[in-house]
Amino acid sequence: MVFYRLFIFLYPALAWLLGFFNPKARLWTKGRQGLMHRLAADLQNNQDPIIWVHTASLGEFEQGLPIMESIRKKYPAYKILLTFFSPSGYEIRKNYPGADFIYYLPMDSPKNAFRFFTVVRPSLVLFVKYEYWYYYLREAHNRKIPVLLISGVFRKGQLFFKWYGGFYRKILGFFTTIFVQSKTSADLLRTIPLPASPLISGDTRFDRVCSIAQRFEPIVSIENFCSGKASIIAGSTWTEDDETIAHYANTHPECRFVIAPHDIDSERLQECLSLYKNSLFFSEYEECLLAGKEIPSNIHVLIINNMGMLSRLYHYANICYIGGGFGYDGVHNVLEAAVYGKPVVFGPEYEKYQEAIDLIENGGAFSIKDSLDLERTLDKLFTNIDLERNASTAAAAYVKNMSGATQKIIDYIDAKRLLTN
Numbered sequence: 139m140v141f142y143r144l145f146i147f148l149y150p151a152l153a154w155l156l157g158f159f160n161p162k163a164r165l166w167t168k169g170r171q172g173l174m175h176r177l178a179a180d181l182q183n184n185q186d187p188i189i190w191v192h193t194a195s196l197g198e199f200e201q202g203l204p205i206m207e208s209i210r211k212k213y214p215a216y217k218i219l220l221t222f223f224s225p226s227g228y229e230i231r232k233n234y235p236g237a238d239f240i241y242y243l244p245m246d247s248p249k250n251a252f253r254f255f256t257v258v259r260p261s262l263v264l265f266v267k268y269e270y271w272y273y274y275l276r277e278a279h280n281r282k283i284p285v286l287l288i289s290g291v292f293r294k295g296q297l298f299f300k301w302y303g304g305f306y307r308k309i310l311g312f313f314t315t316i317f318v319q320s321k322t323s324a325d326l327l328r329t330i331p332l333p334a335s336p337l338i339s340g341d342t343r344f345d346r347v348c349s350i351a352q353r354f355e356p357i358v359s360i361e362n363f364c365s366g367k368a369s370i371i372a373g374s375t376w377t378e379d380d381e382t383i384a385h386y387a388n389t390h391p392e393c394r395f396v397i398a399p400h401d402i403d404s405e406r407l408q409e410c411l412s413l414y415k416n417s418l419f420f421s422e423y424e425e426c427l428l429a430g431k432e433i434p435s436n437i438h439v440l441i442i443n444n445m446g447m448l449s450r451l452y453h454y455a456n457i458c459y460i461g462g463g464f465g466y467d468g469v470h471n472v473l474e475a476a477v478y479g480k481p482v483v484f485g486p487e488y489e490k491y492q493e494a495i496d497l498i499e500n501g502g503a504f505s506i507k508d509s510l511d512l513e514r515t516l517d518k519l520f521t522n523i524d525l526e527r528n529a530s531t532a533a534a535a536y537v538k539n540m541s542g543a544t545q546k547i548i549d550y551i552d553a554k555r556l557l558t559n
């Protein structure tokens with residue numbers, strides 16, 4: 139408890155200091171200035187019941203989105219209040235039309251939690267995947283407001299399962315129900331005392347990527363760029379990923395490469411331009427097309443310098459590369475590519491993500507350890523038609539078979555009458 143109080147006290151101060159050098163830290167601090175006053179002003183005349191959905195960042199937002207869409211459709215009388223902890227989520231999704239109110243989450247504290255619940259008065263609270271804020275969850279528990287954890291993932295090394303993790307186990311006890319992605323997570327939770335047994339729902343991200351694929355909107359310029367060529371789409375790449383891919387890209391001008399860096403600040407974009415020879419920014423490529431200018435014949439690499447396209451880009455690939463697999467946090471979202479029935483390739487760090495493990499086991503994905511390994515893997519997929527076809531089929535089937543988590547959670551809400559029409 140002491141360490142937690144120290145953390146929530148020091149974190150805002152550290153973010154403020156870092157804000158002098160780091161744009162994200164500056165946004166984190168600025169976005170919370172006067173937040174409670176804005177919240178109270180926005181809600182002062184609201185007479186409708188509210189559902190509070192909290193997500194850490196953009197990835198968790200994508201997991202929560204199928205639930206929000208389903209609730210809005212089935213329970214239109216309720217308004218949705220959406221909060222983010224990270225600027226990476228808030229700044230990109232602050233205008234999301236599916237929520238009525240969107241804010242940063244005020245830093246956890248007894249005072250903020252009391253004021254937040256007094257102003258918002260939510261009928262139901264949904265936390266997505268993780269973020270265990272003690273005072274907010276305690277306030278909901280004390281007010282007897284149901285709180286659900288959606289798409290939870292638990293691992294043996296987490297504090298909940300340590301002998302000294304009593305405080306963190308207490309936080310879990312504030313949840314009315316915990317929906318987990320897998321039996322492994324459920325079995326771990328059953329080793330500690332909780333008011334309610336965890337429920338296995340699966341991961342709502344499968345529903346999200348299926349929905350995106352079903353509503354697919356073409357990107358004409360990418361379609362033109364990739365048409366008739368073997369194409370590799372690399373998404374959410376970091377420096378290590380680009381260094382790994384660049385050798386193959388620079389020595390295979392007959393292929394088309396579309397690179398979507400995880401960060402698109404000017405420094406990273408320039409780094410990509412220097413790594414990939416014969417490359418062009420996507421915005422420049424589109425400007426040439428609109429102006430009727432001829433694209434230089436040697437250009438075979440596009441660097442995506444905007445946000446929001448990645449989930450559609452994978453549609454145009456023969457093979458998809460997912461970044462993050464050379465970093466500590468591990469590979470990014472492999473499902474966005476797999477849903478289109480594409481072979482998926484990523485780096486060696488993927489053990490935290492069950493979907494990546496599953497895709498490798500069923501032949502839909504391949505892990506590589508360096509640039510030479512990547513070259514061997516890509517050459518195999520491009521020359522062995524059966525291998526590529528089987529990988530594509532396995533990837534698509536896996537995503538389809540794992541969908542359905544959203545409906546399980548909605549069925550629970552219905553059965554327990556947590557919301558009413």
